[in-house]
Amino acid sequence: MELAVVDKTGSFNPPDVDEILARCSTGDLDAFDTLINRYQRFVFNIIYQHLGSSDDVDDIAQEVFLRVFKFINHYRGQASFETWLYKVALNYVRTHQRRKSVIGRFFMDTPEHEDETGKTFDTIGRLADTAEDPATSLEHGRIAEEIMEVVRKMPQMYREVLIMREVSEMSYEEIAEVLGSSQGTIKSRLNRAREIVRRKVRI
Amino acid sequence: MDCREFKRFIWEELDGVLGGARLEKFNEHRRSCPACEREYFKQRRLMLYMKAFPTVGNVSDNFRRELVTRVRNGDLRSHYRLNYARISATMVLFAVVLTGVLFAVNSYREYMVGATIFIARYPEGTEAVKGVNLPSLEYELQLRADAPVYALSLPNLRTEDFVLKLLANYENGEASERLLSVLAEKTGLLNGVSMHLQQPSAIAPIIGQPAQTVVMFPKPLPNFIVVYVEREDLIELRKFALDVINTYGKVATPFISVPQASPRLMDALRQQYPLVDVVDVGGGSFNVNALPGGEMPLVMTFGQFQPPIPPAS
Numbered sequence: 001m002e003l004a005v006v007d008k009t010g011s012f013n014p015p016d017v018d019e020i021l022a023r024c025s026t027g028d029l030d031a032f033d034t035l036i037n038r039y040q041r042f043v044f045n046i047i048y049q050h051l052g053s054s055d056d057v058d059d060i061a062q063e064v065f066l067r068v069f070k071f072i073n074h075y076r077g078q079a080s081f082e083t084w085l086y087k088v089a090l091n092y093v094r095t096h097q098r099r100k101s102v103i104g105r106f107f108m109d110t111p112e113h114e115d116e117t118g119k120t121f122d123t124i125g126r127l128a129d130t131a132e133d134p135a136t137s138l139e140h141g142r143i144a145e146e147i148m149e150v151v152r153k154m155p156q157m158y159r160e161v162l163i164m165r166e167v168s169e170m171s172y173e174e175i176a177e178v179l180g181s182s183q184g185t186i187k188s189r190l191n192r193a194r195e196i197v198r199r200k201v202r203i
Numbered sequence: 204m205d206c207r208e209f210k211r212f213i214w215e216e217l218d219g220v221l222g223g224a225r226l227e228k229f230n231e232h233r234r235s236c237p238a239c240e241r242e243y244f245k246q247r248r249l250m251l252y253m254k255a256f257p258t259v260g261n262v263s264d265n266f267r268r269e270l271v272t273r274v275r276n277g278d279l280r281s282h283y284r285l286n287y288a289r290i291s292a293t294m295v296l297f298a299v300v301l302t303g304v305l306f307a308v309n310s311y312r313e314y315m316v317g318a319t320i321f322i323a324r325y326p327e328g329t330e331a332v333k334g335v336n337l338p339s340l341e342y343e344l345q346l347r348a349d350a351p352v353y354a355l356s357l358p359n360l361r362t363e364d365f366v367l368k369l370l371a372n373y374e375n376g377e378a379s380e381r382l383l384s385v386l387a388e389k390t391g392l393l394n395g396v397s398m399h400l401q402q403p404s405a406i407a408p409i410i411g412q413p414a415q416t417v418v419m420f421p422k423p424l425p426n427f428i429v430v431y432v433e434r435e436d437l438i439e440l441r442k443f444a445l446d447v448i449n450t451y452g453k454v455a456t457p458f459i460s461v462p463q464a465s466p467r468l469m470d471a472l473r474q475q476y477p478l479v480d481v482v483d484v485g486g487g488s489f490n491v492n493a494l495p496g497g498e499m500p501l502v503m504t505f506g507q508f509q510p511p512i513p514p515a516s
Contacts, residue, residue, distance in 0.1 A: 029275060036267045044259040057259075062270055063281055069274055099283060107293075109284045121262045140252075147252050166253035194214060194246075197253070203245055 012080035021081060025072045032069055039085060040065075044121050046089040049163050051096070052152040057121065060096050064089045079177050086168075087178045090160065097156075143203055150200045158193035165190055204228040209239045213246050351480035353437060353501045354472055355444055362424035362505040366392050368447055370418065377446075382439050386503075390428045395421035427504040434494045437484065437501065444485050472502065 011018050020038070023031030040061065047060045067088055075084050099108050151159055160179065164170045172183045179186065204212075204225075209232045215221040216229055233240050273279075357365060366387055372378035387393045397419045402408060432440065472481045482489060484501070 029271060032274060033267060033271050036270060040262045040266060041259055044262055048259050049256060058266065059282065061266065062273070063283070065270055066274070066279055066281070070279055096283075107286055107290055109286050121266070122260045143248075144252055144255065147249065148256065151253075162253070163256075166250060167256045169254070191214065194249075197249055198246060201249060203248055 011077060012083075013077075017081055018077075021072065021075065024069065032065075035068070036065055039082075042082065043085065043089050046086055046168070047093055048121075049167050050090060050093045050160065052148070054121075056096065060089075060092055064092050067092065079174075083174055083177050086164075086170075086174075090178060094156075143201065146201050147197060150197050154193060154196050158189055158196065161186055161189040162193035162197070204232045206232075206236060206239050209233070209236070210242060213243055216243075217247055217250050350495065350499065351482050352472060353432075353482050353484050353499055354469060354503075355440065355484040355501065356504040357444065357447060358504075358506065360447060360505050362392065362426055362428075363418075363420055365447070365503075365505055366396075366424070367418060369443070370398075370416075372443065372446075374416075378443055379439060382436060382443065385430060385432055385436050386428075386440070390430050392424055392428065426506050427502065430501050430503070431498040432501045433498060434496060437494060437499065438491055440501070441484050441489060441491075448485060 013021070017038075020031050020035050024035055043061050043064055044057060047057045047064070048054060051057065051060070064085075068085065071088075075081065099105065151162060154162070161175060164175045164178065165172075170178075172186050175186045176183045209229065212221055212225065212229055216226065221229060233243055360368070369378055369383055369387055373380065373383045398416050399419075400414045401417045402414050407414070469481060469483060472479075
């Protein structure tokens, strides 16, 4: 995620994004189409990484964009659109995780789940091409799996910060904005999360 | 910089926020300490692995098309819907359970309060003065060697509470007028006692809370009584006593529900009248069929009764 900088017009977003958002707020579906096209990969990544699995990513992404369309007027431009979008997506991921709990599943009717072939996206393992020989590649795979497992199992408050910082490469300021916490809190949670990974992963 | 300090700064260095003289000292320590250098590389590798988490490659155009079509059709509602049937069923079930629990609590409370709806009061200055003017056992009991003496002790109950419970049960129809007469009137426990109704609160009549009967005792009651009773009286008294013991015994000692006569009373009677058979009315050995006809002597004690034990003759 790129660092959001206030430009000369006082906006955190590039001018074309501001224009798309303005059109979306009037209900312009072409602008919404452009917005989806521009941010769909961004949203899919947030959901996929925070969910820790590729199941339901499509459904959640749809719901996130629907929320964006419905509540676009709630975006006041006090942070970059990406930060706001991240917040919306993350909130929906949390909601989804609650719905997936035993009590949640009892009280909710979930949509019919499509099979694997119905997925509208693919995933890339970024370590795949970096290894020089098969043995090293296997070792890379093992460590990556182990780290992912540890991250998946760590408490939500640490997991979110770790993913935002290490995977999404967000600044402390952006993380604090998304999570609504102070930077000090973010740093302390991040240290704890890194410590958990350091202790649990054999490397 | 020592190793401990070095480890504290590893993540800062990897975050790129360590600079100046501190960074120089950090690098200097790293070069001179192989263990710290290994730790540094370990954490660096971890960070690189995390940065290489799998990511989403391409999202097909179908996603966008489907979504825009959904918006165009006005289908903005979430596909995740609350299951109102299950929610309603759960709420009904919860309400039923809650009502049941409240009903049970209320019934228990009413059962308990049923006796305490009669409140004991004393004139000013005479409250809680106990153990005065006790009649002696010897004077009261005209014993025959061939007839047993019946004993009942209610250690968790004051005499006043016993009278209140008796009055309450008489009011509810659970105790006969005869039992009230034999145990309370003949023994003089009701002498000078007056009763009046009192509303527990201003809203009590509105919410259906019953009025309380305040019983005024002219003086504290003795904590033991001696009375001659008939067979039927004894049978009814046992039933009443077991009810009282179970109620008040559980209140006072919730883990002991087995009614038992005070060993002190039994011992005192046996010591004083070694030739006389003493039968515990509240005990398990009480046999209704073994009760003789005619009048029988009954000794009842209440609260923390200390029997006046005369020297053995």
